[in-house]
Amino acid sequence: MPNLLLAAANTRPVRASVSALPISRRLVDRFIAGEDQDAALAVTRGLLADGLTVTLDVLGEGITDRAGATASTTAYRNLLAALADSGLASGAEVSVKLSALGQALPGEGQAIALENAGQIAAAAAAAGTTMTLDMEDHTTVDSTLAVLHELRTQYPWVGAVLQSALRRTEADCRDLATAGSRVRLVKGAYAEPNSVAYPRKTDVDASYRRCLEILMGGEGYPMIATHDLAMISAARELAARYQRDTQSWELQMLHGIRTGERHALAADGVAVRVYLPFGTDWYGYYVRRLAERPANLLFLLRHLRADKSGKNGKNARPASTSN
């Protein structure tokens, strides 16, 4: 079902109608910090005060013109300057989608994305923080890893994301489990063909466990990004087995999900980072959050039905934020 939903969501009519729904706006508010940088900085300040760290995402993806790619780059540079000016950079880094920096432009897209990502990495260095390259669908993985390798020659702390849903990822984990290498392990949020990805969730989870073992047993800095309590327990067990101290790995969660658990984990001495998106281009991010949890989708559908029958829920609340 997630694959079908994600495919349908990318069609123009569905995008237009889902974006226009008032209930979408309310669900989106659960997952993003707000529409502008000031809102994001305010939420960041609160999370840092709670003992968490943050990675900020300027929403936007699939940019197909050079001006758009430049605008995304400028937004990240401004954000990093603001993080430094407001004294938040020691606890907040940025996460960047290369498709927002021009990767999909015909011909020289990868070179343009590399140039723009280099400018953001330089701004992160100046601010005294780091950046991580998000991973998008499987067609972009080789290009994103190529950009990562280039960036790391000058900025070895640039982080990568690997998706356990992809059959190739165990091998990529082995390649990247090297000293100083920051790797964020996720399950994967994109619709992928069976030829490259595991179709069953049980296989994605089994792959996640194998990747966990490789990264936690390796020499890099694993960033274990999941809300799955079984995976979190497995990561903590591996940290103990490989005698990793709290500075040598971290857990990461998306803003708006498992808010109770992340505080409990931080109180228990685990380093926890929150992925905090902001901006107006929220559609793609929102649809992926709907697709990965049936309860979110059911909430949307129930609300639409209530609207049609004239009952509707002005007071309806999005599916619980604690899970």
Ligand code: FDA
């Ligand atoms: P799983 O899907 O099994 O969920 C476990 C439990 O978590 C669920 O039962 C539910 O309780 C809760 N949960 C999960 N998703 C929820 C949601 N949307 N709403 C409410 N509850 C939810 N993907 C990608 O392809 N490229 C990327 O770059 C990134 N980046 C990234 C960064 C960070 C910090 C995180 C945490 C995740 C990503 N992802 C990602 C998304 C990732 O691939 C995956 O889709 C989600 O994390 C959901 O998978 P879980 O590991 O949480 O497990």
